[in-house]
Amino acid sequence: MLAIARAFEKIPWQPRFSLLDRYILREMLRPFVFGFGTFTAIAAVIGTVFYLIRNMVEHNLGILSALQVFLLRLPTFAVLGIPMAMLFGSFLAYSQLSRRSELIACKSCGIGPVRLVRPAVVAGFAALVFTFALNELVAPPMAYRAIQTLEVAIQHPQPTFQTRHIFYRRFAGGQLQQLFFAHHFDGKVMGQVTVLNFEQGQLREIITAQEAQWQGTAWLFRRGTYHHLTGDRDYDAAETFAERTFAYPRTPIDLAMETRAPEFMTSREIYQYLQILAESGDAKRLRQWRVQLQEKLSLPFLCLSFAVVGAVLGISSPRQGQGRAFGLSVVIIFGYYVSAFIFTAFGEGGAVPPIVASWLPKVVVSAIALGMLYHANRH
Incomplete structure (x- = not known):
């Protein structure tokens, strides 16, 4: 290792991977794989296994169906396990290098912590890209398929649309323009529909119908009554x-047809659904979905921050004091999840903007990582 360090002390930032980079990355690979499997398995057991066992007991869910649901849900838990595995992998790898005095040899040749952390940054960025792709292309459709598989297996399928009490509000220029309410919906036809239309805040039309169906460009109301009101509320x-x-717009159908939770949707699908919610004027639900969109976009960046934190912990921890470094990493993890939970609640409640609620905990972790790296580079 000493010879490797001397060979690369004068070319600390060459663009291609050096032998030193590849050596550290190989050291990170094994603990990362172990941490990835461990954290993913723990999340899967907590999030799915107990639920599946209960369905096996209460609804006679078959073992093969339960296994299929479990496998379909694994990508969702893998998304959560990757950032933790990056922290564990980089921390353990750099701790091993420190314990074998290989990092001391590098420092004696003038290779500082910033240069040593570069492989962890590369690994963290690769994990970021992989997590984003997994969370966008694989996890949502497979998780939704898992729910459908479970419902069919227990013979309790749920409709893919809202069946009762479809309510829609439309605003324009800050003023209420329309209220649309349907008592029930079978996927094509809405029943017992009431529509109130407003002009400049004044009620102008009341339409009631036994049925309403979207015809491609407009609504077809059947067996109904129409009332036009004057300014003094007389007919x-x-x-x-x-x-x-x-x-009228098709939006009530769009609202009724979308019943999936954000975890079963890609960020693009969530964004499209937000456009529908924005027209409905449902501020509370709009905030919740905006927070979930930002959470989905920001989570992969935790991989990069945790990779740097783990690397700096491994570099700066004394050879006999790894317990302290590991304890500090646990504190960082616990602090992140607590702060993320609190800020998510604040964002959904309207206390802070959704982008702040989702990104601030990640920014804090990144700031801690950069601060630790700066401190290690000065000593």
Whole structure:
């Protein structure tokens, strides 16, 4: 290792991977794989296994179906396990190098902590990209398929749309324009529909119908009544109709058809659904979905921060004081999840903006990582 360090002391930032980089990356690989398997398994057991066992007992869920659901849910828990594995892998690898005096040899040749941490940064960035791809392309559709598989296996399938009490509000220029309510929905036709239309804050139209169906460009109301109101709330016109077309937006259908939770959707799908929610004026639900979108986008960046934190902990921890470094890493992990939970609650409650609620805990971890690296580089 000493010869390797001397060979690269004068070219600390060459663009290609050096032998030193590859050596440290190989040291990180084994603990990362072990940590990835361990943390993913723990998350899967807590998040799925107990739930599946309960369904096996209560609903006679078969072992093969339970195994299929478990495997389909694994990518979701892998997304959570990768950042933890990066912290564990980089910390243990650099601790091993420190214990074998290989880092001391590097420092004696003028290779500082910033240069030594570079392989951890590369590994963290690779984990970031992989986590983002897994969380976007693999985990959401497989998790949704797992739920559908479970519902079919226990013979309790749930509709993929909202079946009762579809409520939609539309605003324009800060003023309420329309209220749309349907008592029930079978996936194609809405029943017992009531629509209130407003102009400049004043109620102008009341439409009720036994059925309403989207026809591609407008709504077809059947067996209903139409009332037009004047400014003093008196009926200016009232009529019954067998069928009548109204050029209202399709949004109530879009709201009713989307019943998936954010974890079963990609960030693109969440963003598209947010456009629908923005028109409905449901501020509380809009905040919740915005927070979930930012959480999905920000989580992969934790891989890079945790990789640097683990590397600096391994470099700076004394050869006989690894317990202190490990304890500090646990404190950082615990502090992150506690702060993330608190800020998520604040974001969904409207106390802080959604982007702050989701990104601030990650920014704090990144700041800690950079501060630790700066401190290690000065000593």
